[in-house]
Amino acid sequence: AYVRWNFNDVCPNASGYNKPGLWPIGVIAKLATGDATATNVVRQDDSWGTIGAWAWSISRAVDYLEGDDLIDAGRIASIGHSRLAKTSLWAGAQDERIAMVISNDSGCCGAKLNHMLMPGSEHFDVIIDAIGCWFCTNFRRYRLRDAEIDFDQHMLVALLAPRLVAI
16 A cells, blocks of 8 residues: 655645744644644744654554554555655654655755765755754754764664664
8 A cells, every 4th residue: 555645734845934933834833722824833942843743744644554454554664755755764763663764865854964064965054044944943053063963864764773764
C-alpha cells in the first residue's frame, strides 16, 4: 500500500508565515488556540516549527495504519524529498513504529553534516532566512554559525538505529 498526505493540509509551507515569534497557520495554531487560521499567537523560542508538525502528522497516519488489518504495521516506511526528507528523518527519529526512512536530498538540517561548510551548499543562514518557520525560533541563534552547533546530523540518523535508513 502507498499512503500520501498533503503537508500543506497540516501546516502550510508558506514563506509569508516566516516571522520570528508568530505561529504558522495550520495544526500548530489549531492546537495552540483552537483556530487553524490564527496567525497572531506568539511562539515560544523552543516551540515546534512546521517540520515538527509534519512529522507529528506522519505519526498520526501510522496510528491509522496500525488499525487497518490489511496493512503490515511492522513494515511502514516514510519517504520524502527535500523538506519532506527532513520531515521523514525527524518522524522516524521520534516514532519507532516507522521501520524505514528514505531521505532523498534532505540537505541542511536533514542528513547533510552541518560542520562541513562546502562552498555552494545550503547553510543555516539561507534556510533560516528563507523558511525559518520550519524550525523552533531558538535555531536562529545559529545563523552564520553552522560549525558551532553542539551536534551534527549523523546524530539524527543514529536515532533511527537499528531500523533501516536510505539516504
